[in-house]
Amino acid sequence: MYEILERQELNNTVTRLVIHAPRVAKKAEAGQFIILRTDEDGERIPLTIADYDREKETVTIIFQVVGATTEKLNHMMVGDCLHDFVGPLGKATHTDGLKKVAVVGGGVGCAIAYPVAKKLHSLGCEVHSIVGFRSRELVILEDEFKSVSDKFVLMSDDGSAGQRGLVTDALKSLIESGEQYDEVITIGPLVMMKFVSLLTKEHGIKTVASMNPIMIDGTGMCGGCRLSVGGKTVFACVDGPEFDAHQIDFDEAMERSTMYKEFERHAHTDACNLFKKEVE
Amino acid sequence: MANMSLKKNEMPTQAPDIRNKNFDEVALGYTEEQAIDEAKRCLNCKNMPCVAGCPVKVHIPAFIAKVAEGKFEEAYEIISEASSLPAVCGRVCPQERQCESKCVRGLKGESVGIGRLERFVADYHNSKAKVWPDKIKSNGHKVAVIGSGPAGLACASDLAKKGYEVTIFEALHLAGGVLVYGIPEFRLPKSIVQMEIDGLIALGVTIETNTVVGKSISIDELMSEEGFEAVFIGTGAGLPKFMGINGENLIGVYSANEFLTRINLMKAYRENSSTPILHARRVAVVGGGNVAMDAARCAKRLGADVHIVYRRGMEELPARKEEIEHAIEEGIVFDTLTNPVEIIGYHNPDNKRDPLNGTVCGMKCVKMELGEPDASGRRSPVEIQNSEFVLELDSVIMALGTSPNPLIKNTTSNLEIGPRGGIVTNEVGKTSREGVFAGGDAVTGSATVILAMGAGKSAASAIDEYIQSK
Numbered sequence: 001m002y003e004i005l006e007r008q009e010l011n012n013t014v015t016r017l018v019i020h021a022p023r024v025a026k027k028a029e030a031g032q033f034i035i036l037r038t039d040e041d042g043e044r045i046p047l048t049i050a051d052y053d054r055e056k057e058t059v060t061i062i063f064q065v066v067g068a069t070t071e072k073l074n075h076m077m078v079g080d081c082l083h084d085f086v087g088p089l090g091k092a093t094h095t096d097g098l099k100k101v102a103v104v105g106g107g108v109g110c111a112i113a114y115p116v117a118k119k120l121h122s123l124g125c126e127v128h129s130i131v132g133f134r135s136r137e138l139v140i141l142e143d144e145f146k147s148v149s150d151k152f153v154l155m156s157d158d159g160s161a162g163q164r165g166l167v168t169d170a171l172k173s174l175i176e177s178g179e180q181y182d183e184v185i186t187i188g189p190l191v192m193m194k195f196v197s198l199l200t201k202e203h204g205i206k207t208v209a210s211m212n213p214i215m216i217d218g219t220g221m222c223g224g225c226r227l228s229v230g231g232k233t234v235f236a237c238v239d240g241p242e243f244d245a246h247q248i249d250f251d252e253a254m255e256r257s258t259m260y261k262e263f264e265r266h267a268h269t270d271a272c273n274l275f276k277k278e279v280e
Numbered sequence: 281m282a283n284m285s286l287k288k289n290e291m292p293t294q295a296p297d298i299r300n301k302n303f304d305e306v307a308l309g310y311t312e313e314q315a316i317d318e319a320k321r322c323l324n325c326k327n328m329p330c331v332a333g334c335p336v337k338v339h340i341p342a343f344i345a346k347v348a349e350g351k352f353e354e355a356y357e358i359i360s361e362a363s364s365l366p367a368v369c370g371r372v373c374p375q376e377r378q379c380e381s382k383c384v385r386g387l388k389g390e391s392v393g394i395g396r397l398e399r400f401v402a403d404y405h406n407s408k409a410k411v412w413p414d415k416i417k418s419n420g421h422k423v424a425v426i427g428s429g430p431a432g433l434a435c436a437s438d439l440a441k442k443g444y445e446v447t448i449f450e451a452l453h454l455a456g457g458v459l460v461y462g463i464p465e466f467r468l469p470k471s472i473v474q475m476e477i478d479g480l481i482a483l484g485v486t487i488e489t490n491t492v493v494g495k496s497i498s499i500d501e502l503m504s505e506e507g508f509e510a511v512f513i514g515t516g517a518g519l520p521k522f523m524g525i526n527g528e529n530l531i532g533v534y535s536a537n538e539f540l541t542r543i544n545l546m547k548a549y550r551e552n553s554s555t556p557i558l559h560a561r562r563v564a565v566v567g568g569g570n571v572a573m574d575a576a577r578c579a580k581r582l583g584a585d586v587h588i589v590y591r592r593g594m595e596e597l598p599a600r601k602e603e604i605e606h607a608i609e610e611g612i613v614f615d616t617l618t619n620p621v622e623i624i625g626y627h628n629p630d631n632k633r634d635p636l637n638g639t640v641c642g643m644k645c646v647k648m649e650l651g652e653p654d655a656s657g658r659r660s661p662v663e664i665q666n667s668e669f670v671l672e673l674d675s676v677i678m679a680l681g682t683s684p685n686p687l688i689k690n691t692t693s694n695l696e697i698g699p700r701g702g703i704v705t706n707e708v709g710k711t712s713r714e715g716v717f718a719g720g721d722a723v724t725g726s727a728t729v730i731l732a733m734g735a736g737k738s739a740a741s742a743i744d745e746y747i748q749s750k
Contacts, residue, residue: 023496037453043546043554044453068554084453086490216546216555219451219492220685221461222538223520228529233522238686252529255638259531260556 001081002036005058010140013065014108015074016050022057024049024087030119031093031112031210031242034059035218037084038072045069046215048112048187048241049088059087062111062140089218090241093185094208095119100126102174102181103149104167104196106188107133112210113187114141114148121148128174128181129153132167132192136160168195175203183208186245190257194250201246209245211236214259228252283320286389291396296609300580303465303549306606307371307399312350315400319347321385321392329382330394335734338362340379340394347397356405359398364434364733367406367472370399372463372570373730374600406475412482419443421747424508426493426688429457430729431514431720433476434736435743440483442744447508448485451492454545457516459729461545462537464574466581467603470544494687499695499716509750510715510743513703514736517721518685522678523566527623532558532640536567536575536679543578560584560675564643566620567679568592569726573603575677576612586612587671591619591648591661617648617661621668623676642670681726692716700725709739710746717743 006018024034033048051060065074076082093116101120105113110131121127129149133139134157146152153170154162163170171184186196187210200207213236215225220238227234230247234240292308293299299306310318322344330340339358346355359366375381375395383391421444425432428450436446454460456473481487493499493515502508520535522528539557542548546555561584565576568590580586588607590597593616597604608614624642628634647667650659684701696704696712702725703718705711711718719735721727 023491027496041547041554084490086451086453086492087496089492089495216538216541217452217461219495219687220519222541223522223535224538226522226529233524233529235519238519252638256529256531258635258638259558261635 001083002085003081004076004078007076007078010062011138014062014111014138014140015065016060016062016111017073017076018058018060019082019085020057021059021085021087024059024085025052025054025057028052028059028088029092030095030115032088032090033212033218033241034061034085034087035089035215036061036073036082036086038069038076039083042072042083043069044084044216044218046089046212046218046237048210048212049115050111051115059085062108064108086218089237091239093119093242095123095125098123098125098182100128100180100182102128102130102171102179102184104171104184104186104188104192105129105131106167106192107138108140109188109192109210110141110145113185114144116185116187117145118148126150128179130155130167130170130174132156132170132188133161134158166195167192168199171196172199175199175205181205184245185242186210190250190254193245194254197245197248197250207245208242209248210242211240211248211253213253213256227256282323283317285321288321288390288393288396289314289318291393293606296606296611299466300577300610303581305469306466309403310396310400312352312404315347315352315397316350318393318397319344322348323384325384329384330379330392333379333382334362335378335730336362336737338379338398343401344392344394344397347401352401352404353408355401359401364437364737365430365476365729366398367402368430368459368468368476369730369733370395370397370402371468371472372600372728374728376601378730406472410475412479415482415484416441416443418445418484421445422447422506422508423743423747424449424502424506424511425514426499426511427451427457427514427516427720427722428455428477428487429459429514429516429720429732431516431722431732431736431739432457432512433480434733435512435514435719435740436485436736437480437483438737438740439743440480440485442740444744444747446485448480448487449491449493449497450487450489452545453489455487455489457514461541462571462574464540464544464578466577467574492687494691499688499692499713503715509747510717512709512736512739512743513688513711513716513718513722514720514732515685515688515722516732517682517726518687519683520678521680521683523620523680525620525622527625527640528678530623530625530640531638532560532673532675533623534675534677536565536571536677537682539575539677540571540578543582549578549582557582558675560673562671562673563587563675563677564589564615564620564671564673565677565679566590567681568597568599568616569679569681570599570603571681572679573599573607575679577607577610579675579677580610580612584675587615588612589615589618589620589643589645589671591617592659593617593650596658615645615671617650618645619648619661619663620645620676624670640674640676642672643676644668644670682721684722684725688722707738708742709735710742715746
């Protein structure tokens with residue numbers, strides 16, 4: 001069992017948990033992920049590692065409530081235990097030799113972009129962080145990003161936080177103002193990553209996207225997480241989760257991500273009602 | 281007096297039209313009377329051809345003789361000398377190609393129902409109040425077993441009985457490997473697998489789930505930091521194969537591994553399951569092995585019309601005979617001599633937000649005919665010109681086998697890997713790396729439960745020899 005040691009609500013739907021998981025903490029690197037189950041009959045869900053502490057043997061995850069499992073997870077408190085917690089899975093972010101990088105995060109994807117920015121910063125790389133949210137109340141990790149970024153740009157759809165507009169607008173003006181990046185690393189909604197990728201392709205800047213497809217085992221056994229990259233089928237769990245964004249078939253990935261949308265919607269509603277009853 | 285009936289005692293089963301709607305076990309097992317009657321069909325041949333057909337050399341005539349006398353526990357003792365998982369093998373071994381294919385009674389009539397008798401004996405034993413074996417006194421040596429499928433369980437069991445301190449590392453949240461994620465409940469109830477695992481724990485074996493060797497810890501670290509003197513790799517086959525045709529990433533295309541894992545391990549067939557599964561109306565399962573049959577029969581139970589699409593003929597289907605018969609009885613259609621060339625997806629040109637965009641709506645196939653036998657003696661299928669047709673479908677399950685998982689080979693120094701990705705071993709499971717042994721699908725590629733179990737057993741004795749001679 002894996003105990004929850006800390007719990008913090010970052011906004012209405014995004015929560016940060018610090019979990020005691022010695023084996024995972026010992027090996028975790030930025031860019032890798034874990035799979036967890038909340039309880040014995042629970043679904044297996046992948047979540048990217050947001051932080052780790054080898055001495056305290058802890059791993060931090062940040063998640064957004066989107067379905068039944070994240071709903072359940074959001075109702076677990078300090079002292080509760082997760083039934084299963086396995087990792088670290090996937091390959092770590094490739095950081096060797098990078099001197100200047102733009103990290104582009106969107107929404108809860110910023111939770112995964114942050115450890116990448118932090119790692120690059122600690123290696124002496126110049127980090128420009130561009131993060132985007134729908135509105136002010138959804139902003140997470142603002143101070144954390146600032147502390148590891150040489151340049152920090154906050155964007156929001158409605159202008160309630162930072163500048164009004166999309167992350168691609170900000171990235172575009174930075175590139176056009178003459179900033180030269182070795183690489184752009186993008187983590188967030190598929191549609192955002194697709195447009196970041198289209199933009200950087202135009203400018204010939206190498207770009208890496210972190211993918212989070214539907215997954216079960218996370219060890220290469222089920223093949224559910226397959227993507228088309230450069231016309232070839234790859235498995236995000238063992239070959240990724242990060243890939244050359246210019247090679248990824250984002251349209252296919254977006255279609256595949258909707259596979260169980262109906263199920264999730266129903267499960268979420270069911271779970272919500274269930275919890276309401278328990279509270280009464 | 282031997283029972284000279286030409287036919288086996290029939291196996292009581294759930295009626296096809298009832299069982300194809302539930303996940304309860306199909307075959308119900310012999311009664312004591314049926315078992316004794318069947319056992320009496322055995323002629324107790326001196327040269328024991330059946331034993332030669334058994335990969336782990338169970339002393340078949342001896343256990344059957346005990347069944348004929350009604351001494352079922354003694355029969356169990358005899359089977360357990362050679363087999364670690366009798367209740368499992370009695371259910372999933374391809375007996376018609378192993379022991380039963382050599383049975384003298386099969387020359388005229390049907391062979392003795394050896395598999396059914398093995399299952400009866402194991403179930404009889406398991407139904408009695410369980411007396412767990414006493415924990416064996418430790419000999420002070422630690423061995424790590426990676427993977428808790430049939431190879432790992434067999435290896436751990438034999439080593440624990442010799443006094444080794446065995447830890448099994450399992451990547452998933454539940455032990456059992458393919459026995460729990462792959463083979464469905466209606467063919468192998470999970471309670472039977474759990475009983476075997478409980479037996480191992482009683483012997484003193486530690487099982488550490490949620491540990492991916494190659495990620496959470498490496499083999500090098502197990503040996504240098506955690507004090508394991510030897511390691512057995514029984515990680516099974518890995519990445520599912522696809523055909524490489526267009527449309528394989530459409531919504532509704534599953535690998536058999538994913539489809540079966542959702543259903544078996546994650547219990548997606550239960551109404552209140554938190555793991556989703558598509559409930560398709562028409563499904564094609566591509567492939568002809570046991571995994572294809574399992575996937576097809578699961579899809580049927582979820583309410584679909586199911587077609588098996590296989591490029592050779594009925595005679596060439598590699599699945600167990602009983603599974604093919606059961607599948608036919610349950611209403612699964614066999615489109616043999618048929619090969620898929622493309623999976624067709626739905627895309628609404630007028631509505632980019634149509635929820636059906638990107639979903640499977642059909643599969644283009646060609647008809648095949650069998651050509652001349654090739655070097656291996658198998659007749660290879662050849663495409664018939666202009667025979668294209670489209671099967672209307674909303675789901676496709678690819679059951680084409682697997683290729684070895686790269687996690688261990690990428691993280692273990694000096695481990696020799698064969699040209700097809702399998703770990704290279706000698707005949708007793710020794711790898712190129714000192715103290716590291718391997719067996720089962722991780723070495724051979726997709727094979728059977730019994731072969732994996734046999735490999736686990738021979739590696740166990742090789743590990744014992746290796747540690748004792750150090």
